[in-house]
Amino acid sequence: MQQRAFRATVNASGRVIAMAFLALVLGLTLPARAADRDKLVAFLQVTGFDVALDSIALAAEDAPMMLGMRAKEFGYQWKSAAEEVFDSTLMRGMAVDILEKTLNDALLNHAAAFYATPLGLRLVEVENASHMAEDEPKRAEGERLLAEITETDPERLAQIKRMNDAIDGAGLAVRAVQEIQLRFLMAAGQAGVIGRTFDENELRELLSQDEDKMRESMQASAMANSAWTYRDFSTEEIETYAAALEDERMQQVYDLMNAIQWEIMANRFEALAVRMAGMTRGEEL
Template identity: 55%
Template sequence: MTQVLVRFTSLVLVILVALLWGTVPVRAAERERIEAFLATTGFDVALDSIAFASSSAPDMLGIDPGEFGAEWKRLTEEVFDTGEMRELAVTILEQTLSDDALTHAVEFYASALGQRLVEAENASHMIEDDEAKQLEGQAIIAELVKKGSGRVESLKRMNRAIDSDGTALRALQEIQIRFLLAASAAGVIDLQLDADELRALMKQNEAALRGALQLSALAGAAYTYKGFSDAEIEAYADALEQPLMQEVYELLNAVQYEIMADRFEALAVRMAGLQPVQDI
């Protein structure tokens, strides 16, 4: 087990303990400040964008969403209710996010540069056509590479800082595994593999998937921050690399991944009434 998985698992355990027992760490931020924090940093919009991930659910199960008609849209809107997802995030963060980390993040994102960054990030999060965004971002990167621009490395620095422990790959794998197992348990699919076998199968393609995620993140960053100067990108990378900001993003990533996994499991259960059993 790698250090990445250990740290991510530890954060999830902290979240679960906080939810089950209601324990509040010393100087944990109060609810009103957490809600303001979400709005100031744009994490509220990032949570809302989780709903777009529901479009990948049928592909994971080998199902054509067209078979569901309007019921699919209704179902995903109910399961990925933005109000419920925000409420869960607030509940977790008010018991896990320290005052120091909250204050540090809010001070940066409330600045003139910070608010412009949040505006750009919010707009990018709410674009449903991710393919178009990726294509434009890839074109931007290609042009930067052609010019020998140092901006590419700055964008990579930003992405490394946002996911400093590299948890994204393992988290997405676990989300998919939990979804497949939940779908199998609900009778949506006839899954022939157990959890360990699924992990072993994903391990075989891990290197390729990691590379694809890095390229996707780079193209996404190129698109999102295309309106910012090289100096502003450098300043943002510097800010993201600060220890307290690292603490914030480590927790936000864990919260976002846990909410996504929870919603996909709920979706699997609800799909039982819509989809006949299929082999995978």
């Protein structure tokens, strides 16, 4: 009964929690006139945000590692649960629900206009492909490219860093990852997945201990990822992209989209923790 009640709480209050999280992180005020739903669905596609949301599912197998487990220990139960929890239609719907309340026409039109340009269309194409590419080959090649750029092309290196800084203009990525980890671990404890519960303050303090190391690792990973993703773009095109991202209106859009993606990931990881409580271990895929 406790697990069922917790599951209902997570699913029923997801959108309320999302709005509270967004307001807390970004200090958002709701726009006087938000964009309509059809335009928002098109906005997800033209910006590639739909594929970015779909890629959240790729992180599902990392969740059990936080508990000292492996996804394949749960066999086909895992595959079924992950497909349901990280259903793309569900996650896109959650994003549109939040955007309806937070994104106005002016910001939507500004971002959509850039991504509808020839450069914007190419950027979305490669970013979509990057989201779904295999991690290990991409990471290895990205690190090789980054080392080469660092050695031979300081201007390109500077523009890639400038672009990455603009993508997370508020500098909240590390805090967001910590919050996702905390919410998953708290949910796993409450759902009985592991043999203990956590004190939220103690867990938050524990997760913050490696914050500097995590920030450094995430920045290095982002640089390697960008070196790979934008490898076929000229330095001038990357500079143009960075300048577009630095525009105050685009910064507002990206702060919002980042927060939405993080909230949906945290929400879905909480739901996954609840599903894990009903699984049995030992059946390898």
